[in-house]
Amino acid sequence: MQIKQLSHDELIAWLRLIRTVNIGPVTFFAFLKVYKTPKNVLEHLPTLISNSGANNKISKICTIEEAEKELESVKAIGAKVIAACEPDYPESLRKIADFPPIITVLGDISLLKKNIIAIVGGRNSSINGRNFANKLAYDLSQAGFITISGLASGIDTAVNSIIFQNHPTIAVTAAGIDVVYPKENLHLYNKIAENNGLIITELPFSTKPKPQYFPQRNRIISGLSLGIVLIEASKRSGSLITANFALEQNKEVFAVPGSPLDPRCGGSNNLIKKGAKLVESVDDIIDGIHFSCTIQNSLFDDATNYGNDEYADVTDTEVQKAKAIVLSCIDSMPTDIDEIIAVSGVRTEIVLVALLELELAQKIERYPGNKVALVFDCK
Numbered sequence: 001m002q003i004k005q006l007s008h009d010e011l012i013a014w015l016r017l018i019r020t021v022n023i024g025p026v027t028f029f030a031f032l033k034v035y036k037t038p039k040n041v042l043e044h045l046p047t048l049i050s051n052s053g054a055n056n057k058i059s060k061i062c063t064i065e066e067a068e069k070e071l072e073s074v075k076a077i078g079a080k081v082i083a084a085c086e087p088d089y090p091e092s093l094r095k096i097a098d099f100p101p102i103i104t105v106l107g108d109i110s111l112l113k114k115n116i117i118a119i120v121g122g123r124n125s126s127i128n129g130r131n132f133a134n135k136l137a138y139d140l141s142q143a144g145f146i147t148i149s150g151l152a153s154g155i156d157t158a159v160n161s162i163i164f165q166n167h168p169t170i171a172v173t174a175a176g177i178d179v180v181y182p183k184e185n186l187h188l189y190n191k192i193a194e195n196n197g198l199i200i201t202e203l204p205f206s207t208k209p210k211p212q213y214f215p216q217r218n219r220i221i222s223g224l225s226l227g228i229v230l231i232e233a234s235k236r237s238g239s240l241i242t243a244n245f246a247l248e249q250n251k252e253v254f255a256v257p258g259s260p261l262d263p264r265c266g267g268s269n270n271l272i273k274k275g276a277k278l279v280e281s282v283d284d285i286i287d288g289i290h291f292s293c294t295i296q297n298s299l300f301d302d303a304t305n306y307g308n309d310e311y312a313d314v315t316d317t318e319v320q321k322a323k324a325i326v327l328s329c330i331d332s333m334p335t336d337i338d339e340i341i342a343v344s345g346v347r348t349e350i351v352l353v354a355l356l357e358l359e360l361a362q363k364i365e366r367y368p369g370n371k372v373a374l375v376f377d378c379k
Contacts (some may be wrong), residue, residue, distance in 0.1 A: 171198070319353050
């Protein structure tokens with residue numbers, strides 16, 4: 001990826017594209033793979049939507065005025081919007097498969113360039129669990145690491161609370177940068193933002209938390225970290241989602257053991273049985289961290305030049321013919337896009353645009369590993 005500081009207009013284009021309905025990170029970068037810049041994508045998007053027949057499914061493209069308003073609101077509280085191609089964007093996050101095109105941060109962004117360890121766990125945690133989480137976070141900070149958690153109740157709160165002991169911490173939220181959840185963590189949120197800590201989110205300004213936002217948040221927590229520690233995670237805990245992301249991202253996974261009679265520890269204990277490193281003290285984490293761990297390459301690292309306005313345009317006729325060919329190459333099982341291109345015999349850029357139109361029409365969906373499949377009920 002070409003790293004560059006965006007101009008104001010370029011940042012507005014990035015913001016407009018990712019804030020357009022039904023365009024998530026993977027689709028965002030799939031567009032850039034074809035059209036190179038968000039500005040080019042936005043120029044072609046109305047035609048793509050029209051050709052896909054998806055007018056009722058994507059109702060509107062984010063306007064310049066809406067993007068400007070978000071930027072102004074972010075700046076008004078002292079926060080900052082960072083695009084994935086900009087120097088301040090964390091390299092570790094850029095290496096995960098579905099990294100957010102835009103993040104919003106409030107606080108000390110220099111923390112993103114340091115060695116980060118995540119500590120997460122259940123909301124319904126015990127006093128001992130919370131005390132141990134806070135001690136681990138404190139000891140890691142003393143050893144030169146930055147701790148990161150999700151600002152939720154329970155273990156997350158205990159981890160992020162080391163800010164009250166004058167140790168920096170990062171909190172990733174499942175809401176807009178200005179929204180505090182849970183509300184009882186308002187004092188903690190303010191302390192982090194104002195005292196050399198950092199709040200981070202990928203969601204638009206003033207977004208209220210929803211259940212689907214928490215897994216999105218969890219991939220950022222693991223993506224920013226060298227490793228993740230689980231404390232009192234039940235077998236159905238959302239913290240296990242974070243652990244799964246960490247495994248997919250080739251990060252270290254640690255777990256603190258708990259009583260087999262305590263259901264709050266079922267998920268953590270099970271991870272240890274499956275090979276997670278057992279943690280009794282901070283030394284177990286420090287000894288187990290591999291600073292040179294292999295991080296998977298993003299789907300778009302070698303294919304996208306974000307600063308290049310030149311792209312190979314294609315005709316509507318070519319794309320419409322290609323859509324039928326592409327659909328004949330895939331089924332409900334994920335298929336590699338490179339394989340589709342090879343089998344179809346159609347020019348790469350035509351196949352990529354055809355896939356975009358099919359995705360806008362919700363006839364296909366994208367999967368990790370540069371794969372696509374038919375939507376389950378697609379006829």
